[in-house]
Amino acid sequence: MLTLRLYFAQRLTAIIMAPLTLGHLVVMIYAVQDGLSVAEILARTRGSVTWFLFYGSFVLAVAVHAAIGLRVIISEWLGVRGVMLSFFSWAVLVLLLFLGGRAVWMVTLAGGLQ
Amino acid sequence: MVDTETFLDVSIWRDQGGDGHFETYQVPRLANQTILDVVSWVQQHIDPTLSYRFACRVGMCGSCAMMVNGEPRWTCRTHVKKVVVEDCLEIAPLRNLPVIKDLVVDMDPFFDKWVAANAVFEPSRTRDDPMAPITPDDPMRIVADGAIECINCAVCYAACDVVAANPEYLGPAALNRSWSLVNDSRDAGQAQRLHAVSAGGGCHNCHSQQSCAKFCPNELNPTLSISGLKRATLKSLLRWDR
Known part of the structure; x- marks a missing residue:
């Protein structure tokens, strides 16, 4: 159920996620240690193209990576194959893109550029 | 040389087409005995209808592989003493392949x-x-x-x-x-x-x-x-x- 292209997409998104995960951890530790409030965080992220690109690419990579990984798991563990397997993979991709994309949009560019 | 005091309890998978189950046989334990020796002893001394595959007996032909105590082994080169657990052996057809009869799988x-x-x-x-x-x-x-x-x-x-x-x-x-x-x-x-x-x-x-x-x-x-x-x-x- 894993073809070369799906394998490549999963490895590529893993490579993309590795530095983004480290960046995300650094941001979290910085935010917690400095005691930033929600308002202070939003003040930094709203209107920021940089944060939009950072977390936007993160969401994109996570959605692709997780959809392929879950595709393998439900195929091997539950025996799902064929059209149902493709439907499940695309549904996971769309769901993660929607949820993650909406969150990133709301904390970055929803109010316009600054 | 026969060690007359020791017998092996050997469970062998018997399957005549869908009614698969283990049957246990008492096999005398011998020096330098292989798993293939055990299966052959059962076929020659207890039940001639037992089906299994082998050819070369020296680890070259690749035809005698079976599951032994849950692990796949080439039986002609696997000594009993290497895999036996408390004088018990469980011998089954290879995993992941359809069984034709007993220990013979469809390759x-x-x-x-x-x-x-x-x-x-x-x-x-x-x-x-x-x-x-x-x-x-x-x-x-x-x-x-x-x-x-x-x-x-x-x-x-x-x-x-x-x-x-x-x-x-x-x-x-x-x-x-x-x-x-x-x-x-x-x-x-x-x-x-x-x-x-x-x-x-x-x-x-x-x-x-x-x-x-x-x-x-x-x-x-x-x-x-x-x-x-x-x-x-x-x-x-x-x-x-x-």
Whole structure:
């Protein structure tokens, strides 16, 4: 159920996620240690193209990576194959893109550029 | 030499077509006894209807593999003392293959996948051409050396959890053979081979759990071969060969 292209997409998104995960951890530790409030965080992220690109690419990579990984798991563990397997993979991709994309949009560019 | 005080409790899978179950036999324990000796003793002294396969008895033909105490083994080269647990043995047909009768499995799915993986030599020369010189220190030949001693016993296929979970998966043996041919400079079927091992049941489904390498009686490492195929197919994708 894993073809070369799906394998490549999963490895590529893993490579993309590795530095983004480290960046995300650094941001979290910085935010917690400095005691930033929600308002202070939003003040930094709203209107920021940089944060939009950072977390936007993160969401994109996570959605692709997780959809392929879950595709393998439900195929091997539950025996799902064929059209149902493709439907499940695309549904996971769309769901993660929607949820993650909406969150990133709301904390970055929803109010316009600054 | 017979140790008359010791007997083995041997559970052997009996299956006449869908009614599979274990039957237990008492087999005298002998010095330097192999699992194949045990099965043969049962067939010769207790039940002549017991079906099993063997041929060479010296670990070359690859026909006598069975599950022994839950692990795949070449039975002609597996000493009882190496695998016995409290004088008990459980002998079953190879995992991941359909049972024909008792300990005999249908090897067709195993070999069909060799064909599907394009694990067959495609000559680039005719018999009228001179022989291709390949020296022992040729880098491709050295890589191929690590994969060519396969005896087609299907022990790796029975050990593989990915085969168990995904019936389409080509399996370690077929992919290992493909990798040896990828490193054969005389072969003319490389593009088709890389395409064949990149499809839905191809090399990219391997989780690198390495059961194949752990149980291979010839100590080959099919996982390593499969990782070679992953690299070769990825390079081919990045070169836009496909």
